[in-house]
Structures are given as C-alpha cells and as structure tokens.
Amino acid sequence: MGIRDTFDKAKKLAGKHSDKVEQGLDKGAEQAKQRTGGKYDEHIDKADEAAGDYVRKQGEQDQER
Template identity: 80%
Template sequence: MGMKDTFDKAKKLAGQHSDKAEQGIDKAAEHAKQRTGGKYDEHIDKAGGSAGEYVRKQGEQDRER
C-alpha cells in the first residue's frame, strides 16, 4: 500500500467517523498546547481548526454519497 492509498483510506475513514476524528483532533491540540506551555497556542488552534473543518467537509461529502 503506497502513501496515496494510505491517505485515501484515512480520508474515507475520517469522513465515515467525522465526529470521532474531530474529538481526536481536539484532544491532540490540547495535548500539544500543554507540551508547548502555551507558547504556540495560536498556531495550534489554527491548525486544529483547519483539520476539524477538513474532517467535517469529508463527513458531509460522505453523507451525500
């Protein structure tokens, strides 16, 4: 299985389980904030928001199919 196949599989799973994926993103962001001592909170929030938005869109597309 190549990298593209792995990415495609991850996208499909994220779409099918977008609620759980978003919870995982939130948990990872909080962990990253703790580990960095708040130094990069703004960047972590932005990345987490972008990732969450992507997962939500994948979930919506999956439901439309």
C-alpha cells in the same frame, strides 16, 4: 496498495467517523498546548480548526455519496 490508495482509504474512514476524529484532534491540540506551555496556542488553535474543517468536509462528502 500504494500510498495514494492508503491516503484515500484514510480520508474515507475519517469522513465516516468525523465526530471521533474531531475529538481526537481537540485532545491532541490540548496536549500540544500543555507541552508548549501556552507559547504556541494561537498556532495550535488555527491548525486544529483547519484540520477539523477538513474532516467535517470529508464527512459531508461521505454522506452525499
């Protein structure tokens, strides 16, 4: 199993469990904000939103299959 296969498998799992992945992303973002003392909140929020959008799209694609 190569890296591409592993990545594809991870995307499928993320799609199937998108709600749990999004919860984890949100928790990670909150931890990052705390550890940086609020200095990078805007950047962290933007990254969290982009990652959440990606996971939601994977979940939608998984449901279509």
